[in-house]
Amino acid sequence: MTESTGxxxxxxxxxxxxxxxxxxxxTPRWCAQTLTTAAGNAIVRSHLEPRSEDRRYRLAWERLWRMISFDPRWRRMTRDMLIGDRxxxxxxxxxxxxxxxDATRVRTYLHATSRALERIERESAAPLAWASASYAEVGPRTRETIEALALTVDDYLSGQATREDLRAVLAGLDLNPAQRDVxxxxxxxxxxxxxxxxx
Structure with a gap:
């Protein structure tokens, strides 16, 4: 902005x-202590897009957005903030x-907020995003496996799946204990x- 609005x-x-x-x-603990506070909002705004290709930074950046997307409260409050910014x-x-x-800087920020909102929407539909932000630390393939097991067990308990369905999922995931030396x-x-x- 101009000097007068600095x-x-x-x-x-x-x-x-x-x-x-x-x-x-x-981590989930850091997120619980920091996200949705003034300091947390400043961090989110500063990292709408990756600021570095450093591997450690990129892992932290990806985890930040997954954590936000996996927790309903963090997701809602971050979305509200970014929509207001946009x-x-x-x-x-x-x-x-x-x-x-200044116009270029505002347009760049506008583009970044739109991409961040799209990211939240996409990540919130990822495997186990419905479960807990702690699962944001787990790799996507592992999350898919856990999700398949959890939802099949839940379907079984609610009468929407049979014992054969359970066995089929275990076999499909190559996790059937009956066929292993456990x-x-x-x-x-x-x-x-x-x-x-x-x-």
């Missing part, structure tokens, strides 16, 4: 806000009076999840 807040002109650093390790950017362009440099330690870990205290 003092305005990031909420007024988010495209002018200083860059806030993204931590190397984006509307402000459009109004700033429609009002005119911007220098060519160690007792593995069965004990599974039993632990059936106990009342198991989470």
């Amino acid at each position: 003092h305005r807040s990031a909420v007024d002109t988010p495209w002018d806000a200083p860059v806030a650093e993204l931590p190397d390790h984006v 509307d402000r950017a459009r109004r700033a362009l429609d009002a005119g009076g911007l220098s060519a440099k 160690p007792e330690q593995a069965r004990e870990r599974a039993r632990a999840h059936r106990r009342p205290h198991a989470r």
